[in-house]
Amino acid sequence: MTTESNEPKSRYLQHLEIITGPLEDKKRWRQYKARVKRLPENYRIAVEALERYLMHFGPADGAGAMAMYDDLAELFEQSAADGTPIRDIFGDDPVEFAEAFMANYPLGQYRARERHRLAGAIERAAGENPEREDRTKR
Incomplete structure (x- = not known):
């Protein structure tokens, strides 16, 4: 059922991806989850907690989200290999860390636009910046 990247997809696979989303994203997600599962327990717990937060507030599109999760796994794999304490990764405010981490992945992030x-x-209502472009009309 797999196809080479230079071969056109069968009609079946095209229709399946319309319903389920790109199969490559699903493969990348499974690979990411396997990487997280191999982390030491305390790092895995931290990644899973951050992952839950990112699921709610991070990029919603497949490509942007997968790039973020791949980088997240890499960050924690490297931190575990270096023996970096969890608090040294997150700092005093885990939410601030999560927001700063997400800021690197604006693709699909509707919150930034909103x-x-x-x-x-x-600003327009307060008369502070009337020349600012009104993006709500797009």
Whole structure:
């Protein structure tokens, strides 16, 4: 059922991906989960907690999200290999770390767009920046 990247996909696979999403993203997700599972327990717990947070607030599209999760696994694999303490990775505020980490992956991040729209609307309403482009009309 697999096809080479230079071969066209069968109609069946095309229809299946319409319903389930790209099969390559599913493969990458399984690989990511396997990498996380191999981490020492305390690192795995930290990654899984961060993963839950990112699921709610991170990029929603497959490619952007998978790039983020691949980098997350790499960060924790390297940290585990170096013996970096969990608190040295996250700092004092895990939410601040998560937000800074997500900021590197804007693709598909509707929250950044909505924050920009909100700030622009409030600036216009307050008469602070009337020349700012109104992105809500797009």
